[in-house]
Amino acid sequence: MLRTTVTAVALFTGLLAVPPESPPPPPAPPAHPCAAAAQRCEGRIQVPLDWSDPGSERIEVAFAWVPRKGATSTVLANPGGPLPALPMLPTLERTVDRQNLLVVEPRGLGASSPLDCPGLDLGRPETITACAARLGPRSRFFTTDQAVADMDAVRRALGLSEVTFYGISYGTLFAQAYAARFPGSTAGVFLDSVVPVGRDGYAIEPVRARTDLLELTCRSSRDCAATWSALVRRLRDRPDPAISMPTLQGMLPRLYEPVFGRELNAAAAAYLRGDPLPLRRLAEAAAAAPVPPLRGPGFAGLLSYKCGDARFPFDRDAPAAERERQLERFYAKKRPMRPFTVAELGGSTGWADWCVHWPTPRDNPPVPPRADHPDVPTATVAGDYDTHRPDEVARYFPHGDLIRVAGGGHSTTLGTDCARRALRSFLARTGALPRSCDVSSYRALRSFPRTAEDLPDAGDLDRRVVAAFATAADALVRRDPGSGSYRRLTEEPGLRGGRLVFDDKAATIRLEEVRFVNDLTVSGQVVLNPDGTATARLTAGGAETVLSWPAFRPLDPVPVSGSFGGRPFTARIPV
Structure with missing residues (x-):
């Protein structure tokens, strides 16, 4: 409670x-x-x-x-x-x-008697062992x-x-x-x-893949974990050069970012249905996101704390070789990264593998x-x-x-x-x-449509308007303040063609012949207004479309007003 x-x-x-x-x-x-x-x-x-x-x-x-x-x-x-x-x-x-x-x-960090080891690289176990030997028994007190x-x-x-x-x-x-x-x-x-x-x-220190986070945004199926397992099996049987296993697993911790939370489940389901573009787009952004290097002399202090303060699936007082054997048995028996294997993730799950090589005798x-x-x-x-x-x-x-x-x-x-x-x-x-x-700012997508007819029904509203709104909303979520992986981008290809150009100083997004669905091209501009609304002036399927809706709000359906071909409308469009 x-x-x-x-x-x-x-x-x-x-x-x-x-x-x-x-x-x-x-x-x-x-x-x-x-x-x-x-x-x-x-x-x-x-x-x-x-x-x-x-x-x-x-x-x-x-x-x-x-x-x-x-x-x-x-x-x-x-x-x-x-x-x-x-x-x-x-x-x-x-x-x-x-x-x-x-x-x-x-102590051991920054300005407090720092522990330093030149050449320390967490990706190279021998440098961890050498660092521990260099620092000697005094490091056990950090x-x-x-x-x-x-x-x-x-x-x-x-x-x-x-x-x-x-x-x-x-x-x-x-x-x-x-x-x-x-x-x-x-x-x-x-x-x-x-x-x-x-x-x-x-x-x-948990060792797990975090597929449980998928449930928080699961709308496209009753069992998103099963969908994810099927996706991993598919990629295991038929590898996709655009989506490596480490990149796929690395998207799970990003589910707190609005773009990934909104799209990842629907993109996984789309991939299994033969539509790989949504998942490849997310994988490209995830793979391109900057990752702090896991090397540097100051990591000695970090190792001293993380390895000395925690319990791992091996004995604290065992030698490194025995620790490795205990960790391998743990991986084989518990499979903590399922549906992935540790080998698919590069042979390491993080601190457990690094701390195998750091003695903790105290x-x-x-x-x-x-x-x-x-x-x-x-x-x-x-x-x-x-x-x-x-x-x-x-x-x-x-x-x-x-x-x-x-x-x-x-x-x-x-x-x-x-x-x-x-x-x-x-x-x-x-x-x-x-x-x-x-602090939610979105609702998860149910699915990724391929054509305008696949979009959710919005009553009598022209399908071109629904498609224009879906295209504009897809572009706008990439400027959500919580979408760190996307906020650094100045442009991105449209899902199925065209180009998005982001200008955060002007709070605008330019759409250049963007295709969110295959059968409709959208061009124009989306503006994020100071009052928290978004407005868009677009050409969709040859018709002029003006849209206005609340930005970064977890609404479904979304209240949208505007005009299409010069005729005003108000509608509630499902996500």
């Missing part, structure tokens, strides 16, 4: 029991000069490499302190990754705009259990009595670890895009398995298309407060107004939080 009233609840589940003996608190660090600052202050402190051994090597941790006039509370924020946090400070300042803000750079102790040391150096932890993505793991390890200084926790923690206290669960947890206000937001869907998050946090972001993806508080408002309301402790918010 989803609940959103902010109450004092047990923060995490399955991890209660007898609390362990607490070690004596470390001595209070000397007050940092930033403690007296009246404006943003960036500083550094020295901390032990191993917090269980005060005499261990000292390392340096960087932070930024942003005091706000009149603020009565402090937010300790981490934007996730785990990547350097300080470069995200301007974004976090805009998001947390009324409370004091503290951002601590996690993990979340140690990083949150650094964060608390900064809190104490600034003289702060307590903080509310706001974590995004991997930052939610820091938040859970901090709250469990430092309950006395935790005033509240807000989690955006949760990394769940298992009963053993380690993070859960027992360091981010959240102590026997820890008590603070009885403080908490809230969790989860997007439908997030790494963990709202129903999954609810299972991990059955006593917590959950806000579902319908149509949302990852890190919703950074890009979704309603999630950001919920965060601010939570931080200010003002009013009840919403049960959910909806």
